[in-house]
Amino acid sequence: MLIDINAYIGHWPFMQLKHNTCEALIERMNKFGVDISVISNLNGIFYKNTQSANEELFEEIRSKAKFRNRFIPFAVINPIYAGWRDDLDVCISKYGFKGVRIYPKYHDFEILDPECIELVKRVRDYGLPVAFNFRMVDSRQRSWIDTAYVKDNVIREWNLRNILPIIKAVPDAKYMILNFANAATLNAEEMALMKNTDLLFDTSGRTITHMSDYLKTYGNDKFAFGTHSPILDYLTGLLRIESLSPEEANDTQKEMLRSGNAMKILSI
Protein backbone atom coordinates (compact mmCIF):
# COMPACT_ATOMS: atom_id res chain seq x y z
CA MET A 1 0.00 0.00 0.00
CA LEU A 2 1.44 3.34 -1.05
CA ILE A 3 0.02 6.77 -0.22
CA ASP A 4 1.58 9.94 -1.60
CA ILE A 5 0.89 12.76 0.86
CA ASN A 6 2.27 15.56 -1.32
CA ALA A 7 0.95 15.87 -4.86
CA TYR A 8 -0.75 18.54 -6.93
CA ILE A 9 -2.73 19.18 -10.01
CA GLY A 10 -2.84 22.59 -11.70
CA HIS A 11 -0.34 24.98 -13.19
CA TRP A 12 2.90 26.64 -12.17
CA PRO A 13 2.91 29.99 -13.96
CA PHE A 14 6.64 30.09 -14.62
CA MET A 15 7.28 26.64 -16.06
CA GLN A 16 5.29 24.09 -17.99
CA LEU A 17 4.38 21.09 -15.86
CA LYS A 18 3.67 17.59 -17.10
CA HIS A 19 1.28 15.09 -15.49
CA ASN A 20 -0.64 17.92 -13.79
CA THR A 21 -4.24 16.77 -14.18
CA CYS A 22 -6.13 14.11 -12.26
CA GLU A 23 -6.14 11.92 -15.35
CA ALA A 24 -2.40 12.25 -15.90
CA LEU A 25 -1.62 11.82 -12.22
CA ILE A 26 -3.60 8.59 -12.07
CA GLU A 27 -1.51 7.31 -14.96
CA ARG A 28 1.63 8.06 -12.95
CA MET A 29 0.15 6.41 -9.89
CA ASN A 30 -0.77 3.29 -11.83
CA LYS A 31 2.60 3.09 -13.53
CA PHE A 32 4.59 3.39 -10.32
CA GLY A 33 2.28 1.58 -7.93
CA VAL A 34 0.81 4.44 -5.91
CA ASP A 35 -2.64 3.63 -4.55
CA ILE A 36 -3.77 6.99 -3.19
CA SER A 37 -2.59 10.59 -3.50
CA VAL A 38 -3.29 13.57 -1.30
CA ILE A 39 -3.70 16.42 -3.78
CA SER A 40 -4.40 20.11 -3.88
CA ASN A 41 -4.70 22.60 -6.71
CA LEU A 42 -1.55 24.60 -7.46
CA ASN A 43 -3.71 27.33 -8.93
CA GLY A 44 -4.78 28.14 -5.40
CA ILE A 45 -1.34 29.57 -4.74
CA PHE A 46 -1.82 32.16 -7.45
CA TYR A 47 -5.52 32.95 -7.41
CA LYS A 48 -6.24 35.74 -4.97
CA ASN A 49 -9.55 34.03 -4.26
CA THR A 50 -8.31 30.53 -3.49
CA GLN A 51 -11.81 29.11 -3.34
CA SER A 52 -11.94 29.15 -7.14
CA ALA A 53 -9.09 26.66 -7.15
CA ASN A 54 -10.82 24.49 -4.57
CA GLU A 55 -13.94 24.48 -6.72
CA GLU A 56 -11.88 23.45 -9.75
CA LEU A 57 -10.41 20.56 -7.80
CA PHE A 58 -13.79 19.50 -6.48
CA GLU A 59 -15.30 19.52 -9.96
CA GLU A 60 -12.43 17.56 -11.47
CA ILE A 61 -12.43 14.92 -8.77
CA ARG A 62 -16.15 14.33 -8.84
CA SER A 63 -16.17 14.04 -12.62
CA LYS A 64 -15.02 10.40 -12.52
CA ALA A 65 -15.41 7.61 -10.01
CA LYS A 66 -11.78 6.60 -10.33
CA PHE A 67 -10.76 10.06 -9.17
CA ARG A 68 -12.97 9.82 -6.12
CA ASN A 69 -11.44 6.47 -5.27
CA ARG A 70 -7.83 7.48 -5.54
CA PHE A 71 -7.50 11.11 -4.48
CA ILE A 72 -7.73 12.76 -1.07
CA PRO A 73 -8.24 16.48 -1.72
CA PHE A 74 -6.84 19.26 0.46
CA ALA A 75 -8.19 22.79 0.21
CA VAL A 76 -6.03 25.88 -0.23
CA ILE A 77 -7.18 28.58 2.17
CA ASN A 78 -5.85 32.13 2.45
CA PRO A 79 -6.89 33.39 5.89
CA ILE A 80 -6.46 37.04 5.06
CA TYR A 81 -8.88 36.95 2.14
CA ALA A 82 -12.56 37.72 2.45
CA GLY A 83 -14.88 34.84 3.19
CA TRP A 84 -12.23 32.30 4.09
CA ARG A 85 -14.16 30.90 7.05
CA ASP A 86 -17.11 30.10 4.81
CA ASP A 87 -14.77 28.70 2.18
CA LEU A 88 -13.20 26.40 4.74
CA ASP A 89 -16.56 25.17 5.89
CA VAL A 90 -17.74 24.51 2.33
CA CYS A 91 -14.55 22.67 1.44
CA ILE A 92 -14.78 20.37 4.43
CA SER A 93 -18.48 19.99 5.06
CA LYS A 94 -19.80 20.09 1.51
CA TYR A 95 -16.90 19.08 -0.74
CA GLY A 96 -15.44 16.49 1.61
CA PHE A 97 -11.88 17.80 1.57
CA LYS A 98 -9.65 16.16 4.14
CA GLY A 99 -7.13 18.84 5.05
CA VAL A 100 -5.89 22.34 4.29
CA ARG A 101 -2.74 23.64 2.67
CA ILE A 102 -1.50 27.04 3.79
CA TYR A 103 0.97 29.27 1.87
CA PRO A 104 2.00 32.24 4.02
CA LYS A 105 4.82 33.32 1.70
CA TYR A 106 2.77 33.38 -1.47
CA HIS A 107 -0.33 34.77 0.21
CA ASP A 108 1.66 37.42 2.03
CA PHE A 109 1.03 36.92 5.73
CA GLU A 110 3.13 35.94 8.72
CA ILE A 111 2.85 32.43 10.04
CA LEU A 112 1.74 33.83 13.41
CA ASP A 113 -0.80 36.17 11.87
CA PRO A 114 -3.83 35.87 14.19
CA GLU A 115 -5.97 34.71 11.31
CA CYS A 116 -3.47 32.02 10.35
CA ILE A 117 -3.59 30.79 13.94
CA GLU A 118 -7.37 30.85 13.80
CA LEU A 119 -7.34 28.86 10.55
CA VAL A 120 -5.08 26.20 12.03
CA LYS A 121 -7.31 25.95 15.09
CA ARG A 122 -10.44 25.64 12.97
CA VAL A 123 -8.90 22.84 10.90
CA ARG A 124 -7.77 21.18 14.13
CA ASP A 125 -11.33 21.32 15.40
CA TYR A 126 -12.48 19.47 12.30
CA GLY A 127 -9.93 16.78 13.23
CA LEU A 128 -8.00 17.34 10.01
CA PRO A 129 -4.35 18.18 9.24
CA VAL A 130 -2.88 21.43 7.94
CA ALA A 131 0.06 21.38 5.55
CA PHE A 132 2.92 23.87 5.24
CA ASN A 133 5.96 23.52 3.05
CA PHE A 134 9.53 24.76 3.03
CA ARG A 135 9.32 26.01 -0.53
CA MET A 136 7.58 25.29 -3.80
CA VAL A 137 10.59 25.61 -6.13
CA ASP A 138 14.29 26.28 -5.72
CA SER A 139 14.69 30.04 -5.37
CA ARG A 140 17.86 29.90 -7.46
CA GLN A 141 15.85 29.18 -10.58
CA ARG A 142 12.98 31.51 -9.85
CA SER A 143 11.28 33.54 -12.51
CA TRP A 144 11.74 37.30 -12.49
CA ILE A 145 8.07 37.61 -11.62
CA ASP A 146 8.14 35.05 -8.81
CA THR A 147 8.38 37.84 -6.28
CA ALA A 148 8.30 35.62 -3.23
CA TYR A 149 11.94 34.80 -3.78
CA VAL A 150 13.86 38.03 -4.28
CA LYS A 151 17.23 37.88 -2.50
CA ASP A 152 17.30 39.88 0.70
CA ASN A 153 13.55 39.93 0.73
CA VAL A 154 12.44 38.86 4.17
CA ILE A 155 10.34 36.24 2.44
CA ARG A 156 12.88 33.57 1.54
CA GLU A 157 12.89 29.81 1.50
CA TRP A 158 11.92 28.38 4.84
CA ASN A 159 13.46 25.82 7.09
CA LEU A 160 11.93 24.12 10.08
CA ARG A 161 12.53 27.10 12.35
CA ASN A 162 10.15 29.18 10.24
CA ILE A 163 7.36 26.66 10.78
CA LEU A 164 7.97 25.92 14.45
CA PRO A 165 6.18 29.05 15.72
CA ILE A 166 2.78 27.90 14.47
CA ILE A 167 3.34 24.44 15.94
CA LYS A 168 4.21 26.06 19.23
CA ALA A 169 1.12 28.29 19.00
CA VAL A 170 -1.25 25.40 18.21
CA PRO A 171 0.52 22.27 19.43
CA ASP A 172 -2.57 20.08 19.38
CA ALA A 173 -3.19 20.46 15.63
CA LYS A 174 -2.09 17.89 13.05
CA TYR A 175 0.67 19.03 10.72
CA MET A 176 2.15 17.94 7.44
CA ILE A 177 5.49 19.65 6.76
CA LEU A 178 6.30 19.12 3.11
CA ASN A 179 9.28 19.31 0.75
CA PHE A 180 12.01 19.22 3.43
CA ALA A 181 14.35 21.44 1.41
CA ASN A 182 16.49 23.30 3.92
CA ALA A 183 18.31 22.17 7.02
CA ALA A 184 17.98 23.59 10.52
CA THR A 185 19.48 22.48 13.79
CA LEU A 186 16.91 22.30 16.56
CA ASN A 187 17.63 22.66 20.24
CA ALA A 188 16.35 20.11 22.74
CA GLU A 189 13.17 22.05 23.47
CA GLU A 190 12.35 22.44 19.79
CA MET A 191 13.05 18.78 19.10
CA ALA A 192 10.79 17.79 21.98
CA LEU A 193 8.04 19.93 20.49
CA MET A 194 8.46 18.21 17.13
CA LYS A 195 8.36 14.76 18.66
CA ASN A 196 5.33 15.47 20.82
CA THR A 197 3.31 16.91 17.96
CA ASP A 198 1.10 14.91 15.61
CA LEU A 199 3.27 15.76 12.64
CA LEU A 200 4.54 14.20 9.41
CA PHE A 201 7.26 15.18 6.99
CA ASP A 202 7.11 13.84 3.48
CA THR A 203 10.12 12.27 1.75
CA SER A 204 10.33 14.58 -1.26
CA GLY A 205 12.71 17.27 0.03
CA ARG A 206 16.25 17.65 -1.19
CA THR A 207 17.76 18.07 2.28
CA ILE A 208 17.03 14.44 3.09
CA THR A 209 20.39 13.33 1.76
CA HIS A 210 20.50 10.22 3.91
CA MET A 211 17.07 8.92 4.86
CA SER A 212 18.22 6.73 7.72
CA ASP A 213 19.83 9.72 9.47
CA TYR A 214 16.52 11.57 9.37
CA LEU A 215 14.65 8.56 10.71
CA LYS A 216 17.10 8.37 13.59
CA THR A 217 16.78 12.07 14.33
CA TYR A 218 13.03 12.49 14.11
CA GLY A 219 11.67 8.94 14.39
CA ASN A 220 10.08 6.45 12.01
CA ASP A 221 6.66 7.78 12.87
CA LYS A 222 7.45 11.25 11.52
CA PHE A 223 7.88 10.52 7.80
CA ALA A 224 5.62 9.44 4.97
CA PHE A 225 6.07 8.96 1.26
CA GLY A 226 5.60 12.14 -0.75
CA THR A 227 6.50 13.21 -4.28
CA HIS A 228 5.89 16.98 -4.56
CA SER A 229 4.67 15.94 -7.99
CA PRO A 230 4.42 17.28 -10.65
CA ILE A 231 7.04 19.84 -9.68
CA LEU A 232 9.55 17.18 -8.62
CA ASP A 233 10.06 13.78 -10.19
CA TYR A 234 7.79 10.95 -9.21
CA LEU A 235 10.30 8.48 -7.81
CA THR A 236 12.92 10.21 -5.68
CA GLY A 237 10.69 10.38 -2.61
CA LEU A 238 9.99 6.67 -2.93
CA LEU A 239 13.64 5.82 -3.52
CA ARG A 240 14.50 7.33 -0.14
CA ILE A 241 12.29 4.66 1.42
CA GLU A 242 12.88 1.66 -0.81
CA SER A 243 16.67 1.95 -0.76
CA LEU A 244 16.80 1.71 3.04
CA SER A 245 18.66 -1.43 4.07
CA PRO A 246 16.96 -3.95 6.40
CA GLU A 247 19.23 -2.69 9.17
CA GLU A 248 18.04 0.87 8.61
CA ALA A 249 14.33 0.04 8.39
CA ASN A 250 12.61 -3.32 8.69
CA ASP A 251 9.49 -4.27 6.74
CA THR A 252 7.15 -2.92 9.40
CA GLN A 253 8.93 0.40 9.50
CA LYS A 254 8.93 0.65 5.71
CA GLU A 255 5.20 0.05 5.67
CA MET A 256 4.81 2.91 8.13
CA LEU A 257 6.66 5.13 5.68
CA ARG A 258 4.77 3.87 2.63
CA SER A 259 1.29 4.24 4.11
CA GLY A 260 0.94 3.57 7.83
CA ASN A 261 1.95 6.99 9.07
CA ALA A 262 -0.13 8.69 6.38
CA MET A 263 -3.20 6.66 7.30
CA LYS A 264 -2.75 7.61 10.93
CA ILE A 265 -2.59 11.35 10.39
CA LEU A 266 -5.44 11.17 7.90
CA SER A 267 -7.44 9.12 10.41
CA ILE A 268 -8.16 6.29 8.02
Added chain:
Amino acid sequence: MTDYINRRKFVSRTALSAAGLLLSEQIIGSPNYDSSEAMILETPVSSYNLMKEVMKYRKLDSHVHAHLFDGGPESNISFADRLGIDKMYVSLPAYNGEGTPKEFSYYNDLMLKCMKQYPDRLIGQFTLNAIFQKESMEEINRCVDLGMVGLKVYTQLKINDRLFYPIIEKMIDLKMIIHMHAYAQLGLGGYRMKYNTGTRPNTSIPEDFVEIAQKYPEAMFQYAHIGGGGDWEYACKMFAKHPNIYVDTSGSNNAENMIDFAVKCLGEDRVFFGSDNCYYQSAGKILASNLTENQKKKVFFDNYNTILKKSGNNVD
Protein backbone atom coordinates in the same frame (compact mmCIF):
# COMPACT_ATOMS: atom_id res chain seq x y z
CA MET B 1 3.64 -6.33 -14.35
CA THR B 2 0.24 -5.04 -13.38
CA ASP B 3 -2.04 -6.07 -10.57
CA TYR B 4 -5.72 -5.61 -11.13
CA ILE B 5 -7.28 -4.72 -7.86
CA ASN B 6 -10.91 -5.30 -7.27
CA ARG B 7 -12.19 -2.00 -5.98
CA ARG B 8 -14.23 -3.57 -3.20
CA LYS B 9 -11.21 -5.52 -2.01
CA PHE B 10 -9.08 -2.46 -2.37
CA VAL B 11 -11.39 -0.41 -0.22
CA SER B 12 -11.69 -3.16 2.31
CA ARG B 13 -7.95 -3.75 2.39
CA THR B 14 -7.16 -0.16 3.08
CA ALA B 15 -9.93 0.25 5.61
CA LEU B 16 -10.86 3.41 3.84
CA SER B 17 -14.49 2.66 3.31
CA ALA B 18 -15.57 2.52 6.91
CA ALA B 19 -13.61 5.62 7.70
CA GLY B 20 -15.25 7.48 4.86
CA LEU B 21 -11.94 8.37 3.33
CA LEU B 22 -12.92 7.93 -0.28
CA LEU B 23 -14.35 11.38 -0.30
CA SER B 24 -17.36 12.27 1.70
CA GLU B 25 -20.88 11.11 1.18
CA GLN B 26 -21.52 14.57 -0.20
CA ILE B 27 -19.39 13.77 -3.19
CA ILE B 28 -20.39 10.18 -3.60
CA GLY B 29 -24.00 11.19 -3.42
CA SER B 30 -23.70 14.35 -5.44
CA PRO B 31 -26.29 15.00 -8.15
CA ASN B 32 -23.70 14.79 -10.91
CA TYR B 33 -22.39 11.44 -9.83
CA ASP B 34 -22.57 8.95 -12.67
CA SER B 35 -23.65 5.73 -11.00
CA SER B 36 -22.56 3.69 -14.01
CA GLU B 37 -19.00 4.49 -13.07
CA ALA B 38 -19.50 2.54 -9.88
CA MET B 39 -19.49 -0.54 -12.06
CA ILE B 40 -15.85 0.01 -12.84
CA LEU B 41 -14.34 -2.60 -10.56
CA GLU B 42 -10.91 -3.04 -11.98
CA THR B 43 -8.31 -0.45 -11.09
CA PRO B 44 -4.90 -1.18 -12.59
CA VAL B 45 -2.09 -0.45 -10.19
CA SER B 46 1.37 -1.55 -11.16
CA SER B 47 3.45 -3.63 -8.81
CA TYR B 48 6.41 -1.50 -9.79
CA ASN B 49 9.60 -2.65 -8.09
CA LEU B 50 11.70 0.47 -7.75
CA MET B 51 14.88 -1.14 -6.46
CA LYS B 52 14.78 -3.72 -9.24
CA GLU B 53 14.64 -0.85 -11.73
CA VAL B 54 17.46 0.96 -9.94
CA MET B 55 19.72 -2.07 -10.08
CA LYS B 56 18.83 -2.86 -13.70
CA TYR B 57 21.06 -0.10 -15.07
CA ARG B 58 24.83 0.08 -14.85
CA LYS B 59 25.90 3.57 -13.79
CA LEU B 60 28.92 5.83 -14.06
CA ASP B 61 28.70 8.90 -11.85
CA SER B 62 30.31 11.67 -13.89
CA HIS B 63 30.04 14.36 -11.21
CA VAL B 64 30.64 13.50 -7.58
CA HIS B 65 32.90 14.62 -4.78
CA ALA B 66 34.68 13.07 -1.84
CA HIS B 67 35.73 14.97 1.27
CA LEU B 68 33.36 17.80 0.40
CA PHE B 69 29.72 17.33 1.40
CA ASP B 70 29.44 14.08 3.23
CA GLY B 71 32.81 12.93 4.44
CA GLY B 72 35.35 10.58 2.97
CA PRO B 73 35.04 7.93 0.29
CA GLU B 74 33.29 5.45 2.56
CA SER B 75 30.13 7.50 2.17
CA ASN B 76 30.53 7.50 -1.63
CA ILE B 77 30.90 3.74 -1.69
CA SER B 78 27.96 3.24 0.64
CA PHE B 79 25.67 5.06 -1.77
CA ALA B 80 27.29 3.50 -4.81
CA ASP B 81 26.43 0.09 -3.39
CA ARG B 82 22.95 1.19 -2.36
CA LEU B 83 22.07 2.48 -5.84
CA GLY B 84 24.12 0.22 -8.08
CA ILE B 85 26.67 2.78 -9.23
CA ASP B 86 29.60 0.94 -10.84
CA LYS B 87 32.15 3.72 -10.66
CA MET B 88 32.31 7.27 -9.39
CA TYR B 89 34.52 9.92 -11.01
CA VAL B 90 35.43 11.88 -7.91
CA SER B 91 36.88 15.35 -7.67
CA LEU B 92 37.58 18.01 -5.10
CA PRO B 93 37.86 21.41 -6.78
CA ALA B 94 39.11 24.50 -4.96
CA TYR B 95 35.72 25.21 -3.44
CA ASN B 96 37.12 27.52 -0.78
CA GLY B 97 40.33 29.50 -0.58
CA GLU B 98 42.37 31.01 -3.38
CA GLY B 99 43.07 27.81 -5.24
CA THR B 100 46.84 28.05 -4.92
CA PRO B 101 49.03 25.28 -6.38
CA LYS B 102 49.58 23.98 -2.87
CA GLU B 103 45.81 23.80 -2.36
CA PHE B 104 44.91 22.16 -5.64
CA SER B 105 47.72 19.63 -5.37
CA TYR B 106 46.48 18.76 -1.89
CA TYR B 107 42.94 18.27 -3.19
CA ASN B 108 44.19 16.06 -5.99
CA ASP B 109 46.24 14.04 -3.53
CA LEU B 110 43.11 13.44 -1.50
CA MET B 111 41.38 12.06 -4.60
CA LEU B 112 44.38 9.91 -5.42
CA LYS B 113 44.16 8.51 -1.92
CA CYS B 114 40.48 7.70 -2.53
CA MET B 115 41.47 5.91 -5.73
CA LYS B 116 43.98 3.81 -3.84
CA GLN B 117 41.44 2.99 -1.18
CA TYR B 118 38.78 1.88 -3.69
CA PRO B 119 40.66 1.19 -6.94
CA ASP B 120 37.76 -0.59 -8.61
CA ARG B 121 35.13 2.02 -7.75
CA LEU B 122 36.63 5.53 -7.52
CA ILE B 123 38.53 7.29 -10.32
CA GLY B 124 39.73 10.84 -10.00
CA GLN B 125 39.10 14.00 -11.98
CA PHE B 126 41.97 16.39 -11.25
CA THR B 127 41.57 20.07 -10.47
CA LEU B 128 43.77 23.13 -11.00
CA ASN B 129 43.68 26.90 -11.12
CA ALA B 130 44.63 28.27 -14.53
CA ILE B 131 45.79 31.53 -12.95
CA PHE B 132 48.84 29.48 -12.01
CA GLN B 133 49.69 28.35 -15.54
CA LYS B 134 52.99 26.55 -15.06
CA GLU B 135 51.91 24.70 -11.93
CA SER B 136 48.59 23.76 -13.50
CA MET B 137 50.23 22.23 -16.57
CA GLU B 138 52.61 20.28 -14.34
CA GLU B 139 49.71 19.12 -12.21
CA ILE B 140 47.89 17.75 -15.25
CA ASN B 141 50.90 15.63 -16.14
CA ARG B 142 51.30 14.42 -12.57
CA CYS B 143 47.65 13.48 -12.16
CA VAL B 144 47.28 11.78 -15.54
CA ASP B 145 50.39 9.73 -14.85
CA LEU B 146 48.76 8.61 -11.61
CA GLY B 147 45.56 7.50 -13.35
CA MET B 148 43.17 10.44 -13.20
CA VAL B 149 40.93 10.79 -16.24
CA GLY B 150 39.53 14.30 -16.60
CA LEU B 151 39.57 17.90 -15.40
CA LYS B 152 37.16 19.48 -12.90
CA VAL B 153 37.44 23.21 -12.30
CA TYR B 154 35.57 25.72 -10.25
CA THR B 155 35.03 29.49 -10.20
CA GLN B 156 38.53 30.97 -10.04
CA LEU B 157 38.22 31.82 -13.74
CA LYS B 158 35.48 31.59 -16.31
CA ILE B 159 35.79 28.70 -18.74
CA ASN B 160 36.32 31.11 -21.65
CA ASP B 161 39.11 33.08 -19.96
CA ARG B 162 42.26 33.30 -22.10
CA LEU B 163 44.26 31.71 -19.30
CA PHE B 164 42.33 28.52 -19.92
CA TYR B 165 43.41 28.24 -23.55
CA PRO B 166 46.65 26.29 -22.91
CA ILE B 167 44.82 24.02 -20.46
CA ILE B 168 42.11 23.30 -23.00
CA GLU B 169 44.69 22.59 -25.69
CA LYS B 170 46.39 20.15 -23.33
CA MET B 171 43.08 18.43 -22.64
CA ILE B 172 42.44 18.14 -26.38
CA ASP B 173 45.77 16.35 -26.72
CA LEU B 174 44.83 14.03 -23.85
CA LYS B 175 41.35 13.44 -25.36
CA MET B 176 39.83 14.14 -21.95
CA ILE B 177 36.77 16.18 -21.02
CA ILE B 178 36.81 19.58 -19.28
CA HIS B 179 34.22 19.57 -16.51
CA MET B 180 33.41 23.04 -15.18
CA HIS B 181 31.16 24.20 -12.36
CA ALA B 182 28.46 26.30 -13.97
CA TYR B 183 25.21 28.11 -13.39
CA ALA B 184 22.32 29.91 -15.03
CA GLN B 185 20.13 32.15 -12.93
CA LEU B 186 18.88 35.68 -12.59
CA GLY B 187 21.67 38.07 -11.69
CA LEU B 188 24.43 36.03 -13.26
CA GLY B 189 26.39 37.11 -16.31
CA GLY B 190 24.13 38.61 -18.91
CA TYR B 191 21.02 37.04 -17.44
CA ARG B 192 19.07 39.92 -15.91
CA MET B 193 21.98 41.40 -13.97
CA LYS B 194 19.76 43.85 -12.13
CA TYR B 195 19.04 41.03 -9.69
CA ASN B 196 21.89 40.43 -7.27
CA THR B 197 21.79 36.85 -6.11
CA GLY B 198 25.27 36.84 -4.61
CA THR B 199 26.71 34.31 -7.02
CA ARG B 200 30.50 34.24 -7.41
CA PRO B 201 31.31 36.66 -10.24
CA ASN B 202 33.55 34.29 -12.17
CA THR B 203 31.00 31.51 -12.29
CA SER B 204 30.76 30.21 -15.85
CA ILE B 205 27.38 30.63 -17.48
CA PRO B 206 25.98 28.90 -20.57
CA GLU B 207 27.09 31.76 -22.83
CA ASP B 208 30.70 31.25 -21.67
CA PHE B 209 30.53 27.58 -22.58
CA VAL B 210 29.17 28.37 -26.03
CA GLU B 211 31.96 30.85 -26.69
CA ILE B 212 34.75 28.48 -25.72
CA ALA B 213 33.11 25.49 -27.42
CA GLN B 214 33.03 27.44 -30.67
CA LYS B 215 36.66 28.45 -30.30
CA TYR B 216 37.73 24.87 -29.60
CA PRO B 217 35.32 22.58 -31.48
CA GLU B 218 37.62 19.61 -30.95
CA ALA B 219 37.52 20.01 -27.15
CA MET B 220 34.85 18.38 -24.96
CA PHE B 221 33.12 20.41 -22.25
CA GLN B 222 30.91 19.16 -19.41
CA TYR B 223 28.46 21.76 -18.09
CA ALA B 224 28.08 20.80 -14.46
CA HIS B 225 24.85 19.87 -12.72
CA ILE B 226 21.79 20.94 -14.63
CA GLY B 227 20.06 19.89 -11.40
CA GLY B 228 22.25 22.16 -9.30
CA GLY B 229 19.51 24.68 -8.71
CA GLY B 230 20.02 26.81 -11.80
CA ASP B 231 17.76 27.29 -14.80
CA TRP B 232 18.19 23.98 -16.63
CA GLU B 233 15.83 24.91 -19.44
CA TYR B 234 17.96 27.98 -20.19
CA ALA B 235 21.19 25.96 -20.22
CA CYS B 236 19.88 23.11 -22.35
CA LYS B 237 18.38 25.47 -24.93
CA MET B 238 21.66 27.38 -25.10
CA PHE B 239 23.62 24.21 -25.89
CA ALA B 240 21.26 22.68 -28.44
CA LYS B 241 23.44 23.48 -31.45
CA HIS B 242 26.85 22.94 -29.85
CA PRO B 243 27.76 19.25 -30.09
CA ASN B 244 30.93 19.45 -28.01
CA ILE B 245 29.06 20.63 -24.90
CA TYR B 246 27.71 17.87 -22.66
CA VAL B 247 25.67 18.22 -19.48
CA ASP B 248 25.51 16.14 -16.34
CA THR B 249 22.23 15.66 -14.55
CA SER B 250 23.57 15.99 -11.02
CA GLY B 251 22.43 18.30 -8.26
CA SER B 252 19.81 18.50 -5.57
CA ASN B 253 17.06 19.58 -7.96
CA ASN B 254 14.95 16.86 -9.54
CA ALA B 255 12.32 18.66 -11.56
CA GLU B 256 9.88 16.24 -13.12
CA ASN B 257 10.64 17.11 -16.73
CA MET B 258 14.35 17.91 -16.47
CA ILE B 259 15.75 14.75 -18.04
CA ASP B 260 13.20 14.58 -20.84
CA PHE B 261 13.84 18.21 -21.67
CA ALA B 262 17.62 17.76 -21.69
CA VAL B 263 17.42 14.81 -24.06
CA LYS B 264 14.91 16.64 -26.24
CA CYS B 265 17.28 19.62 -26.55
CA LEU B 266 20.65 17.90 -26.69
CA GLY B 267 19.87 14.47 -28.05
CA GLU B 268 20.37 11.19 -26.26
CA ASP B 269 24.19 11.17 -26.48
CA ARG B 270 25.12 14.37 -24.65
CA VAL B 271 23.54 13.81 -21.25
CA PHE B 272 25.53 12.13 -18.46
CA PHE B 273 24.32 10.66 -15.21
CA GLY B 274 25.82 12.52 -12.25
CA SER B 275 24.91 12.92 -8.59
CA ASP B 276 26.99 15.74 -7.08
CA ASN B 277 26.40 13.61 -3.97
CA CYS B 278 22.62 14.04 -4.26
CA TYR B 279 22.18 10.36 -4.78
CA TYR B 280 18.46 9.77 -4.44
CA GLN B 281 17.50 12.56 -6.82
CA SER B 282 20.16 11.57 -9.33
CA ALA B 283 18.69 8.12 -9.89
CA GLY B 284 15.07 9.05 -9.25
CA LYS B 285 14.76 11.72 -11.90
CA ILE B 286 16.17 9.51 -14.65
CA LEU B 287 14.04 6.51 -13.71
CA ALA B 288 10.93 8.69 -13.53
CA SER B 289 11.60 10.21 -16.95
CA ASN B 290 9.89 9.12 -20.14
CA LEU B 291 13.15 8.06 -21.77
CA THR B 292 13.25 4.69 -23.49
CA GLU B 293 15.16 1.81 -21.95
CA ASN B 294 18.03 2.40 -24.34
CA GLN B 295 18.10 6.11 -23.63
CA LYS B 296 18.22 5.50 -19.89
CA LYS B 297 21.06 3.05 -20.44
CA LYS B 298 22.91 5.69 -22.42
CA VAL B 299 22.42 8.40 -19.83
CA PHE B 300 23.30 6.20 -16.87
CA PHE B 301 26.38 4.61 -18.42
CA ASP B 302 27.17 4.60 -22.12
CA ASN B 303 27.46 8.30 -22.82
CA TYR B 304 30.16 9.02 -20.25
CA ASN B 305 31.88 5.77 -21.11
CA THR B 306 32.10 6.92 -24.72
CA ILE B 307 33.98 10.01 -23.53
CA LEU B 308 36.32 7.89 -21.42
CA LYS B 309 36.96 5.62 -24.38
CA LYS B 310 38.56 8.46 -26.32
CA SER B 311 41.44 8.50 -23.81
CA GLY B 312 41.47 4.75 -23.34
CA ASN B 313 39.92 4.95 -19.88
CA ASN B 314 36.56 3.38 -20.62
CA VAL B 315 34.89 0.72 -18.52
CA ASP B 316 34.29 -2.75 -19.92
